[in-house]
Amino acid sequence: GDSVTQMEGPVTLSEEAFLTINCTYTATGYPSLFWYVQYPGEGLQLLLKATKADDKGSNKGFEATYRKETTSFHLEKGSVQVSDSAVYFCALSDRGKGNNRLAFGKGNQVVVIP
Amino acid sequence: DADVTQTPRNRITKTGKRIMLECSQTKGHDRMYWYRQDPGLGLQLIYYSFDVKDINKGEISDGYSVSRQAQAKFSLSLESAIPNQTALYFCAIQPSGPANTGELFFGEGSRLTVL
Numbered sequence: 001g002d003s004v005t006q007m008e009g010p011v012t013l014s015e016e017a018f019l020t021i022n023c024t025y026t027a028t029g030y031p032s033l034f035w036y037v038q039y040p041g042e043g044l045q046l047l048l049k050a051t052k053a054d055d056k057g058s059n060k061g062f063e064a065t066y067r068k069e070t071t072s073f074h075l076e077k078g079s080v081q082v083s084d085s086a087v088y089f090c091a092l093s094d095r096g097k098g099n100n101r102l103a104f105g106k107g108n109q110v111v112v113i114p
Numbered sequence: 115d116a117d118v119t120q121t122p123r124n125r126i127t128k129t130g131k132r133i134m135l136e137c138s139q140t141k142g143h144d145r146m147y148w149y150r151q152d153p154g155l156g157l158q159l160i161y162y163s164f165d166v167k168d169i170n171k172g173e174i175s176d177g178y179s180v181s182r183q184a185q186a187k188f189s190l191s192l193e194s195a196i197p198n199q200t201a202l203y204f205c206a207i208q209p210s211g212p213a214n215t216g217e218l219f220f221g222e223g224s225r226l227t228v229l
Contacts, residue, residue, distance in 0.1 A: 032216040043118075043204055043220035044157075051215065089156065093216030101147075102218055106156035 002027045004090050006105035014113050015082055021075040021108050023064075023090035031092040033057075033066055033073040034102070038087040047075075047088070085112045117141050118221035120205050126227045133192045135224045137205030145208040146188035147218065148172075148180060150201045157204065163188055164210065195228040202226075 007022040025031065032051045036044040048057030053068035064075045073090060090105040121136045137146065145164050149157040159172030161180040169180055177199060179191045192199055202225050206218040 034217065041222075043222045044206075044218075045220065046217055049215070049217065101159070101162065102216060104157040106154060 002029075002031065002092055002094055002103045004092055004103055004105040006090050006108055010109035010111060012111045012113065013080060016079045017112075019075070019077045019080045019084070019110065021088055021090075021110070023073045023075065023105060025071050025073065025090075025092050027071075027092055027094050029094040031094045033064070034091040034093070035062070035064055035073070035075050036089040036091060036104075038089065038107070040086070044089060080110075080112045082112045082114055085110060116222070117219055118205055118207055120203075120221040120224045122224060123222065124225045126229065127195055128229050129196055131195050131228075133195050133226065135190045135203055135205075135226070137188045137190070137221060139186050139205075139207045141207060141209075141219065142185065143207040143219075144185065144210040145214075146182065147206040147208070148178075148188065148190045149204045149206060150174060151204060151223075152201050160190065160203075192226075195226075197228045200226060200228045 003026045005024050034049045035047040037047045038044045048059040050057040050066035053066055056065045062077045064073050087107045087109050089107045091102045093102045118139050127133055147162040148160040150160055151157050158174045160178050161172050162170050163182040166185055181189045202223050204223050205221040208218050
């Protein structure tokens, strides 16, 4: 079935560093791709999305490009802040299957140190 | 007011007790979901519903049951709680039809501890 794989382990980095979180997917159809963010003590909220190949989603300085050739949707930010400390989830939804349920990756804890 | 409200936000209970987690929404969306979050495991789908009285099992439905008696409400029950059901539980909603882009809207979560 459809699945999402995120890089293993937490990510710790200094303020103003460059952040990359890798996400690859497996899908038989034409999925939409999402990044969700979960701040401490809160629910998940949508960070950005892309609905077709070569689309770039962006929000709050974060970007991710839908790469069909490499089945990837890596999240990047050029200069992180302490307030970006959170858990980040990659997810996909395959509308072609008629139900549009989301499949989530396991998430990556990001800790930004001042 | 939040679009998706979960109650209780925190609950500590004992093994064997019956627990109900409630979810209500103000968006009028047809689709509602219950997820479980465990550290390092991401989100796992427990049950979902696409309409009133429609119930579908997710990946990890054993030990859980749900009820969708009204469009705005979707409750999750643990008939006899066990310690490995200690987790953070999320309710999420999603529109159906052309408005559905795949995005889910989440509640703030219900933290359940089973002793």
